[in-house]
Amino acid sequence: MNFEGSKEVKSGVDKVWKFMTAPENMVQCMPDVQSYNIVDSKTVQAKLKVGIGFIKEIFDSEITFAEIEAGKKLLITVNSKAKANSATIKIEVSVDGDDTKSTLKWNVDAIMAGRLASIGQRYIQKVSDKIVEQSFVCMTQKLLA
């Protein structure tokens, strides 16, 4: 499953980059985070609640952050497991712009497996899209705060 999106932010590139490379900021923007533990500057363990229709699961997730291109491109990898479900999501986020405004672009490559993938396949794309969208909306709001 692959999808992408973009968002304009009224903040400069440096500010955005600083924000997105701080794992705590990013994790707090993921919807339905039940709890999290920052392991180091590049790794977070979190419990994420994901619901597709009436099926809801709490995923034990390990989220890692790796710079692809300093100040420009970041790879966030989420490895999640829940009861009879698993997901591997790779989110490539790039930031471009100037000192006053930036454009965030993301490209998501997700492999969903297990019961949620089997039963909820027809909704997964939309739900995943929505979750990522919400995360970036949260990010832009926090940057403006």
Place this chain on the structure above:
Amino acid sequence: MEVLQTHKGEVKAANKYIGKNIKIREDVKLVQGKGHYIDDLELPGTLHMAYATSTYGHARIKKIDTSKCFTIPGVLYVVTGEELKSRLSPFMEIATPPSGNLRDYPLAVDKVRYYGEPVAAIVATDPYIAEDAAELVDVEYELLPVVLDGEKSLEQDAPLVHENIGSNVVWKGVWDLGDTESAFDRADLIVEDVVRTHRYASVPLETNGMVASYDEGSNIITVHSVNQMPMFSLPLICAALGIPPSGFRMIVPPNVGGAFGGKIINYTHITLVSYLTRILKKPVKYVETRTENITFGTHNNERIYHVSLAARKDGKVLGVRMKAIDNCGAYPRYEPAGAVIWAQVVPGIYDVRDIYVEFIQVLSNKGPTGPVRGYSRVQHNFMWERMMNALAKKLNMDPTEVRFKNLIQPEKMPYVGPSNTIYDGGNYPASFKRLLDTLEYKKWRDLQAKSRPDGRLIGIGVAAVIDSGANNFSQIKIINKDFPASGNSDVGMVIVDQFGDIVARTGTTDQGQSHATTFSQIVAEVFDTDPEEIKFQEGFDSISNIWAAHSGAYASRSAVIAGTALYYAARNLKQKVLKIAQSIMDEPISDLDIKNKEVFSKVSGKKIPLAKVASVAWSDVGLLPDGIDPGLMSYAIYKPDFKFNMPDERNRINNTLTYSYSIHATVVEVDPETFQIKILKHVVISDPGTIINPLVVEGQEMGATLHGISAALSENLVYDDDGILLSSNFWDYNVIGAKQMPDLELLQDVTRSTSSVLGVRGIGEGGGGPIGSIINAVEDAVTPLNIKLISSNISSYDLFSLNRKNEVI
């Protein structure tokens, strides 16, 4: 009125009970909930097993952590493939090496090969605890690329499903029958096409289930299971467990809630619960959930045909060449039997003798396949019916006209086909004509033509299937000449007990086919006694009941083979009764007969109750005439002669004993806006041979037809590109219900089978007929939209998508 005729040619008087609509005795009991099914069995102290299953279609197992399971009170044992690998032998394979070296265990070993494959089994004090614990099994996977399509599976760089066999090929063979080169040289035209059959399932009302217990004293494992082919499964299970058959008792409960082929390859679960009961010293039970049943129960083989058909311009087919690629999923559990079973119906219902078939069966990362109603022949019959339509289209002929040109003529019956199958009677052209008359074919064609300008999409389709019944296991020797089974056999036992009651038993299992009613009618006919008076003792038991090595209920064989064994047993017992009565009554045996549980003299009118004869036979044995052993118990084993009993060098063999046909005609209307498909009329004609009970036969034919309609229009096992099964429950895998079913008109043109002793034909499997007639009808309906169908399944969504691709609208 049917005549019961023995294989020696003697003709009895007109039948009194065979052929009668006698009330089905099982029905009242079952609708009142008085049946005994596997899940009703709760042995004291029973533990329950649940599976943790693979979340991926293909992945290496790096680590399995089961420790969290034990945090739930009540969890007693967790087993993984790693343990089984060292404690069990892999299941025996039908194929020879290299694919015969494939290693199959009840749980995934080293890697998972399809979505939903069991990776661990949890045993707990109740089923809900076991299921909860199964979700705590933590598996670390390394993802591997999947191969899902049969043709892609053959590509050089395709991922290997089982690395140790070096390719994804399970088996391949060639049937070079007649002279196709000459046929193609003589042809006016060649039609080439691709035909695909889709993956669907058996979906019985009751899923698979089994209860195993272990008696340390006798060192015997007893398994109650719904297995429909127990004597095939028993050696596989015993070999895997490393125990002799004498240490394993297999029992099938009196009632099994449907099978349709889907209860043959459940031996993997039986082996596992047997293994666990021996460790835990307590009964262990497993009953599949619906999702498990759909995910790994039994899937029908997907097949791709590349066909070239040579014909004259008058529509006569001269020859056909094809390459068939059969996708059997991740484990060939009953396979590659399907790679030869299609050959039971090589020419379909058509008189075509020059046929070349290259058949390849391959592995993929999909669920295991196995027999599904009409096993392996549904696909082949479908191919014929699609090609007949393709030829008609090319010649601009009516599809029924092309068929009339090619049907096997009645004077050629019994018809020895190009692969030595012996079609055992029937008048195909007359039946086809009657079918079209009943459908009012011309009227529908006229309406179709008249309504097309108004945008109405009406279509008419016809298709036939041969339901080949009572299989000859020798055909498996085409795959593996050392395969230790051939022919077929079953047993019948008839007892007149000490009170004079007539009791019958066979080695078959009943999955809802009304064996008690049917078999009682056979025995009743011999004893001229009301069938209600015949006690039929149901339930298979490998230790305490009778069986033959081929016993079970599969391949449309029960009435044909077990029914004959029972007939012989009854006939032999009747002779013994008369011999004893002769001495009691002091009458010549030629004057005696039996009626309504009394022995009477046709000359003097003198009579004695059967109970009196039974009393002498069983207990008052001092009165028995010289040379007569005590007891009134007769056992007969029947092994049919298939004439061409073994395969020759060109793979020719008579694969089954009887060949019942059914031809289906369907009228559909497709909504031009929503593309919804509605069946306006569906008519079926068949020849089941001598009918024992018309109600039972009608039920079988109706069930088979509905299964086929559901397969064509609804049931479809869909995998995504990563190998995740998307239709694993009744939300997504829709079995058509009574409300969606059209009215059916079932016709019969009855002729005796020239091969079976009782004249009957197997009729349990004719499930594929509607698939061909519906697909042909839908394609006919959407002719104005220039839509071509390839698959055996069609939905309104598919039609909508195909229409968009064509950009017609």
